[in-house]
Amino acid sequence: MFRNLRAYLEALERRGELRRVRVPVSSELEITEIADRMVKGGGPALLFEQVVGKDFPVAIGLFGTRERTAFALGVKDLDELARKVEVLLELKPGTGGLSALLGLLPKLPLLKGFFPRRVAKAPVQEVVLRGEEVDLSRLPVLKCWPQDAGPFLTLPLVITKDPETGELNLGMYRMQVLDRRSTAMHWQLHKVGRRHLEKAKRLGKRLEVAVALGGDPVLTYAATAPLPPLPGVSEFHLAGFLRGAPIELARGVTVDLPVPAEAEFVLEGYVDPEEPPVVEGPFGDHTGFYTLPDLYPRFHVTAITHRRRAVYPATIVGMPPMEDAYLIEASERLFLPPLRLILPEVADYHMPPEGIAHNWVNVAMRKEYPGQAYKAAYGMLGLGQMMFAKVIVAVDADVPVKPGFATLLKALEHTLPGRDTLLLRGPIDVLDHSARAFAFGGKLLLDGTRKLPEEGGEVPFTPRAHAELPGDPEALAQRQWPGVWGVALRKERPGQAFCLAERLLRTPQSEGIRLLLLADHDTALTPEELLWAVLNNIDPERDARVMEGVAGPVLVLDGTRKLPEEGFQRGWPQRILMDEEVKARVAARWEAYGL
Structure with a gap:
């Protein structure tokens, strides 16, 4: 205190x-x-x-x-x-009369x-x-x-x-x-x-x-x-x-x-x-x-x-990590016990900083029956500000929910795109610039739990990352991690991102990939910046597609800016960048600041 x-x-x-x-x-x-x-x-x-x-x-x-x-x-x-x-949640008088009430005294x-x-x-x-x-x-x-x-x-x-x-x-x-x-x-x-x-x-x-x-x-x-x-x-x-x-x-x-x-x-x-x-x-x-x-x-x-x-x-806010990420994590921890009261199968959850809270939630759960991952996700979407969640990734209880990218990679091992992905609609944070309409848009549920026979069972999959990637004039930068492919392009015409995805997925380098992330040309292809950019820029119902790769279905997310010709009539905001003159001035004065 x-x-x-x-x-x-x-x-x-x-x-x-x-x-x-x-x-x-x-x-x-x-x-x-x-x-x-x-x-x-x-x-x-x-x-x-x-x-x-x-x-x-x-x-x-x-x-x-x-x-x-x-x-x-x-x-x-x-x-x-x-x-x-x-x-605190154990402070229940119960029905034990005076002895039960006396039992509360140490906790008061x-x-x-x-x-x-x-x-x-x-x-x-x-x-x-x-x-x-x-x-x-x-x-x-x-x-x-x-x-x-x-x-x-x-x-x-x-x-x-x-x-x-x-x-x-x-x-x-x-x-x-x-x-x-x-x-x-x-x-x-x-x-x-x-x-x-x-x-x-x-x-x-x-x-x-x-x-x-x-x-x-x-x-x-x-x-x-x-x-x-x-x-x-x-x-x-x-x-x-x-x-x-x-x-x-x-x-x-x-x-x-x-x-x-x-x-x-x-x-x-x-x-x-x-x-x-x-x-x-x-x-x-x-x-x-x-x-x-x-x-x-x-x-x-x-x-x-x-x-x-x-x-x-x-405080200042902007591209993560910022200090609001730690306030968000404090709320995660504070509200985990009440969440478990409502959804007992939830073992843990995490909102990675790259998802700026509402854009991405990982949830680990104790799975006992088919479809339970969706049940847990539906339940979370009905709880207060969790209704704004855009992408929920479910994993089994033995999978750590952070760091976020590692959890996502693990989830993809048990996710067959199309079968284990689900698109919904619902309320969206009013600050979300990519939603189909003000405060209303799509949501994506990704079931990365181990599949029971009733769910179709596990599909053999070996995640891969290829050292040599295909040459495509529109793919300005590319990077792969086991199961994930990130690509940056300069968006110039409607539908461009999915056309590029279709070409890339016909190449041998799509083998071992289950998630293709497409971002604007100014996005650095680190896991953190790529996911931050894509999650900000998608309305999942509009921008998520399951497309065929050479070895099976791939979930493709178009995280590029949207054009009016693509049905997006609201203004598209600019990314926050500091003036170069200010950056140079601060660098020159750094020793004077005593830092």
Whole structure:
């Protein structure tokens, strides 16, 4: 448990996991380039003490490694989160009368801190700015990527209250700064904040909003967690349970909402549902691509409160690996025990970083009857945010679910394309740019478990990777791994990828291959980048085909950009890349940063 962000930073510094950058840096692109290099290299968290033209320092990389994320959440390793929840789920009074109730007593300390505590005095309200004093430009809000529409708050803890039930929600939604006293609020279609706003509109009310920055890092994590809807339980309860001490909440100075007393900043205000939405974006998102501009509500800031000598917390998202991968892994571990309660056959699951959470899920299961892999996949697709999963790969319980590529290779040994692959439709994350329609698209289930006689049994297969690959003028780069073939091409006409696939699969080098991945020319053919690119760029129902190779069927995934002539009428976003000038400037200053 850390009382606040400052306590966490001090603890990181004692562990040698925090570096201070004392020279002036820019909040526009420069901090992003430095932080991106650090997180991809497994480096320490950073505290930028001087940000040009801003009043506060920036802390970034707070969850930048698996080990640091575990430390932030108060556990030795992320698997400990699952063990904590497993013990909690055993708190059942049963029917044993007094003896059963007494049996609960040793476990009740697990609930210590579950309920938030109200306080009258809050460090986050040491400085209060209202009305004309409000000026968001004083905050070192980052412009992360070159094509971003402006600076975005990237670690905001957004607090709203259901206008009908009074239930609280703490969520993390990016916020584009529009001017000195307003931001856009990225409440997507499926988010709780969006539902609260729609209810406020029906009731003819403004929706009060408070946005906290900082506090115990456990609270920041809780805002990202896919907490199921439980009456009377909010992310504040989850954070208190994880830290073993209650979250202290104070009343906002201009809104009737609780705010974390130990936060660094709180922005208070409202969203008027009758006001026209504003254009938000583009934004370099966690997909590794820019989210295209869209319409979202405007958040009006009526007050800013903050600590004296406050520290502004931030993160960056983009092409993996980024630190959000470790927050996702924490949620995996935390929600594994409840998943097992609903689907007892599930032994483990993992969302590889290359799949940016929703695009790829590996699930290991204890298989007892034919078709059970599909049953498990269907069940997972019916659970909360797991409904957004695009590709689910099932394997037997004795197969590790990570690293993701190794699991996929093992699954292909037991997958006959066409027989053991299934296409579905369903809800898709609104950030998915490749879906057939907004928030709606195809899904792919791949059954990589050992097959029972009723399922057709095992089909003999020896995965191969050929040293010499066929020469084709459109195959700009090629690489094979046992069972998998990756190809990069320059997309110029509709249907080009599948035409190339047909030619390649007629060659002897398709023998021993069960998965052919086609990607755009700018994709590096490493397993991680290839899978990231292809999974981002497919709607499985449109872009997955089973085609015949020289030795049997092959699953082909067209992960190239889609053209209007292929029926794709929405805009296709650009991949996130940093300006070369910024990269050169950071490289030249690296020694000055002290890194």
